[in-house]
Amino acid sequence: MTMGKAHRFKTNVAGQDMIIETGHLAGQAGGAVTVRVGDTLLLATATMSKSPREGVDFMPLSVDYEERLYAAGRIPGSWFRREGRPSERAILIARLTDRPLRPLFPKDLHNDVQIILTALSHDQEHHIDIMGIIGASSAITISDIPWNGPVGAVRVGLIDGELRINPTIPEMENSTLDLRVAGTRDAIIMVECGAHEVPEETILEALELAHQAIQPIIDLQEEMREAVGKPKAEYQHEEVNEELIQEVADRVIEPIRELLEKYTDRHERDEALDALREKVLEEYADREDAPENQILKAINETYKQEVRRRILEEGIRPDGRGYTDIRPLYAAVGIAPRAHGSGLFQRGETQVLTIATLGTPRDAQALEGLDPEESKRFMHHYNFPPYSTGETWPMRGPKRREIGHGALAETALRCMIPPEDEFPYTIRLVSEVLSSNGSTSMASVCGSTLALMDTGVPIERPVGGIAMGLITGDDGKYAILTDIQGLEDHLGDMDFKVAGTELGITALQMDIKISGLPTKVMREALEQARQARMEILKVITDCIPEPRKELSPHAPRMLVMHIDPEKIGAVIGPGGKVIRGIQEKTDSQIEIAEDGTVYITAPNHEKAKQAEEMIESLVEDVVLGRIYTGRVVRVEPYGAFVEFLPGKDGLVHISQLSNRRLDRVEDEVHVGDEIMVMAIDISPEGKVRLSRQAVLEGWTVEEARRHDIRTRSRSGAGTRNPRGGGRTGGSRRGSRSKTRKR
Numbered sequence: 251m252t253m254g255k256a257h258r259f260k261t262n263v264a265g266q267d268m269i270i271e272t273g274h275l276a277g278q279a280g281g282a283v284t285v286r287v288g289d290t291l292l293l294a295t296a297t298m299s300k301s302p303r304e305g306v307d308f309m310p311l312s313v314d315y316e317e318r319l320y321a322a323g324r325i326p327g328s329w330f331r332r333e334g335r336p337s338e339r340a341i342l343i344a345r346l347t348d349r350p351l352r353p354l355f356p357k358d359l360h361n362d363v364q365i366i367l368t369a370l371s372h373d374q375e376h377h378i379d380i381m382g383i384i385g386a387s388s389a390i391t392i393s394d395i396p397w398n399g400p401v402g403a404v405r406v407g408l409i410d411g412e413l414r415i416n417p418t419i420p421e422m423e424n425s426t427l428d429l430r431v432a433g434t435r436d437a438i439i440m441v442e443c444g445a446h447e448v449p450e451e452t453i454l455e456a457l458e459l460a461h462q463a464i465q466p467i468i469d470l471q472e473e474m475r476e477a478v479g480k481p482k483a484e485y486q487h488e489e490v491n492e493e494l495i496q497e498v499a500d501r502v503i504e505p506i507r508e509l510l511e512k513y514t515d516r517h518e519r520d521e522a523l524d525a526l527r528e529k530v531l532e533e534y535a536d537r538e539d540a541p542e543n544q545i546l547k548a549i550n551e552t553y554k555q556e557v558r559r560r561i562l563e564e565g566i567r568p569d570g571r572g573y574t575d576i577r578p579l580y581a582a583v584g585i586a587p588r589a590h591g592s593g594l595f596q597r598g599e600t601q602v603l604t605i606a607t608l609g610t611p612r613d614a615q616a617l618e619g620l621d622p623e624e625s626k627r628f629m630h631h632y633n634f635p636p637y638s639t640g641e642t643w644p645m646r647g648p649k650r651r652e653i654g655h656g657a658l659a660e661t662a663l664r665c666m667i668p669p670e671d672e673f674p675y676t677i678r679l680v681s682e683v684l685s686s687n688g689s690t691s692m693a694s695v696c697g698s699t700l701a702l703m704d705t706g707v708p709i710e711r712p713v714g715g716i717a718m719g720l721i722t723g724d725d726g727k728y729a730i731l732t733d734i735q736g737l738e739d740h741l742g743d744m745d746f747k748v749a750g751t752e753l754g755i756t757a758l759q760m761d762i763k764i765s766g767l768p769t770k771v772m773r774e775a776l777e778q779a780r781q782a783r784m785e786i787l788k789v790i791t792d793c794i795p796e797p798r799k800e801l802s803p804h805a806p807r808m809l810v811m812h813i814d815p816e817k818i819g820a821v822i823g824p825g826g827k828v829i830r831g832i833q834e835k836t837d838s839q840i841e842i843a844e845d846g847t848v849y850i851t852a853p854n855h856e857k858a859k860q861a862e863e864m865i866e867s868l869v870e871d872v873v874l875g876r877i878y879t880g881r882v883v884r885v886e887p888y889g890a891f892v893e894f895l896p897g898k899d900g901l902v903h904i905s906q907l908s909n910r911r912l913d914r915v916e917d918e919v920h921v922g923d924e925i926m927v928m929a930i931d932i933s934p935e936g937k938v939r940l941s942r943q944a945v946l947e948g949w950t951v952e953e954a955r956r957h958d959i960r961t962r963s964r965s966g967a968g969t970r971n972p973r974g975g976g977r978t979g980g981s982r983r984g985s986r987s988k989t990r991k992r
Contacts, residue, residue, distance in 0.1 A: 257478050261470040263404065264415035264463060266376075270388055270470065272478055281393025281480070285385040289373035291321075294385030295366050298395045302360035302486050307543070309355045313348040313365040315340045315382060321369040322620050338653050339619050343367070343379045345654045347386050349761055350432035350440040354398040358488035363395055372620040375418045380405050383432050384467055391471045394483040400471035401439060402464030403432040406456045408448065413456050415463045419622060429453070429758075431460035435468050439762050444661040447711075447754035450776040454769065490547075494540055498548035502530060506549075506556050514570040516599070516687060516735070523553065554741045561721045561729050568737055569598075576716075576733045576782055581696070581793035583704035590805040591707075593700025595790075597733065599687035604697035606705040608805045609676040610851045611841055627676045628667050632656030632694055638686040655691040656681070659715075662695045662749035662757035663702070666709040673708060674810045674849055688735035689717030695749045695757075699790055705805065706798040713756055714786035715749035718779050720771070722764060730775050732782045748779040752787060806851045809858045815846040817869040820897055828868065828897065836861040868896045872929050872938055875951030880940075882923045885915050892927055892940055900938030902927055905961040906954075909946045930954045 256274035260267060269286045276282035279295035286292075303310050317340045318333060319326050326333055336344070347367065355363070367382045383403035391400045407417035408427035417425060426446040433439050438461055443453070505526050513519035527549055534540040560566045565573065577598030586592040591606035614627040632655045636643045648656075659681065667677065679701060681694035692715030699712045719734035719742040731738055739745055743764045749757040801807070813821065821842065822829045829840055838852035838861040848865060852858035872895070880894030889903040902925075907918045919925060930951055931939040944954035 296389035402467030443758035591705025630660035720744035
């Protein structure tokens with residue numbers, strides 16, 4: 251294989267150069283490009299199978315993001331020292347890329363299409379997720395794969411009150427908005443947003459700015475298609491007998507109208523529709539020109555169109571609600587008695603139970619990816635078991651959809667979680683979907699808010715979520731639907747999830763199935779969602795008005811203190827002996843960060859406080875004049891060494907041991923005795939001199955030091971004076987003689 255010629259294309263987005271190259275790498279892929287911004291480089295490939303997949307009635311698209319740690323100059327920390335299964339971050343980037351691509355493929359394309367994104371270099375400055383969407387779109391655009399793109403994508407931040415296009419990773423640390431937008435020349439297709447209570451009007455402004463910003467990216471890809479694009483491949487179109495489709499539609503339209511009028515209950519309606527399907531299939535069983543799949547397709551399409559017509563023309567939704575009606579709401583807390591906190595939220599048939607667990611800082615999730623973030627202390631997980639829809643299927647761990655829904659709820663709640671210095675716990679929420687009929691992700695936001703408050707996590711404000719839908723007609727008429735159920739999600743033109751507090755939006759996710767969405771419609775949808783959110787928040791606060799003042803008795807108690815980093819060794823001790831002793835005595839768990847932050851976790855507050863006091867005593871500076879209770883640890887002829895703080899001792903000279911003259915130290919104290927002493931002096935080397943006599947006489951530290959100096963002046967620095975005068979360098983006369991010379 252000879253090296254291909256590289257074709258280089260360049261544009262500028264918000265002051266940053268974006269370079270896309272093709273023809274140099276991965277020459278056998280259907281389409282391959284590299285996207286470079288700064289020193290971040292991404293390879294995107296798009297390949298289509300030669301023939302359609304047998305037995306499928308959907309477009310089999312797969313998107314994978316391969317996160318390679320060599321891109322940031324790191325070796326994986328796993329046992330095998332290589333990347334394993336995709337991380338949650340990688341899965342979320344793959345989902346983010348998939349969502350704006352999928353609607354633009356022909357509906358009857360059944361060939362496998364595979365998009366693979368590989369990170370080749372990451373400069374820790376530029377976000378790779380937006381580059382992934384652009385790379386995938388570019389690779390498909392120049393490939394032979396039939397597609398109605400291209401799409402562009404940007405990120406919008408809100409920094410110091412100013413909307414910014416494609417802020418860097420460090421700049422985003424100060425942003426109150428993380429809005430990712432993808433769209434075509436004419437319309438926005440996909441929105442993913444996390445925010446810190448940003449008003450709806452600001453979101454609208456950011457969306458309009460984003461759509462303007464993607465235009466140069468669209469221009470660049472169209473230039474690439476003209477210059478190096480391959481002819482689009484022919485594919486096997488789905489054969490449809492239009493006469494049969496119309497015949498079946500005419501046959502079932504009246505029965506469908508009747509069952510929609512008669513049944514507002516989903517299960518009754520589904521049973522009636524299943525019975526109609528079986529009856530019609532029997533009627534056409536002997537006809538060779540009437541394949542079963544086309545009959546079912548005709549019935550389902552007729553049902554879909556009739557439901558849409560009733561919504562638009564008659565204002566009637568399948569369950570009889572009006573456009574803005576929310577299904578019955580219910581909230582409860584304290585469902586799981588041994589859990590640290592739990593919340594149950596139900597909206598119609600959708601029911602979610604969230605369980606909260608508090609842990610220590612060491613329970614934080616370690617992240618090994620290309621982004622600078624190394625760990626996170628707030629985690630939200632979401633599970634969707636088969637019984638929630640009355641079905642059965644193998645359970646093999648969380649699917650991509652579950653990971654995506656969990657991440658959306660985590661985004662919605664993250665900005666309300668108190669900072670670590672105020673609430674140092676690691677927090678894990680697990681939302682169990684118990685019953686599903688539309689928008690379980692937003693129900694999990696509500697259930698998780700209840701669980702956090704039940705746990706006693708001091709969140710700033712409750713967060714509620716709602717899913718919105720849209721039905722449009724050919725004549726421009728439209729209906730915005732509040733609280734969509736599963737059927738309305740399936741047959742509608744928009745899936746629009748909005749979460750937030752009473753002050754503003756904290757998360758937003760939108761996927762649009764039509765060619766465009768006017769700003770007027772978006773504004774109405776956001777306002778309708780805000781009103782619904784207020785209703786939901788009232789149900790939450792009626793159940794539990796504010797976070798509990800006390801944590802569950804089953805939750806650990808944690809204290810945080812700060813010590814001088816240079817004194818960490820004193821707390822740990824030789825081989826960890828000291829810290830292990832504290833943990834054993836107090837039944838606690840102690841973690842010390844490099845900056846001197848100490849996390850103490852214990853079964854109750856009393857034990858945590860005991861451990862804190864023991865650590866304080868280890869690192870406490872000696873205060874002259876303070877009286878300590880200490881233990882005699884060693885006896886010498888010239889005095890006793892007393893441990894007056896953990897791991898810290900000082901000398902009580904024999905002359906300072908008593909208010910009477912001593913011939914022997916043992917005449918007053920022995921090893922193991924507890925005595926009260928005053929700290930009266932510290933040498934430049936850190937040696938501490940103590941006095942018991944000062945405590946007995948009630949002296950001040952100045953009086954004690956004057957007495958000690960006189961004693962030392964009389965005794966000099968020699969052997970012990972048998973009269974209690976301390977050590978002496980010779981006779982007392984010699985000592986006086988030296989004093990006179992000075």
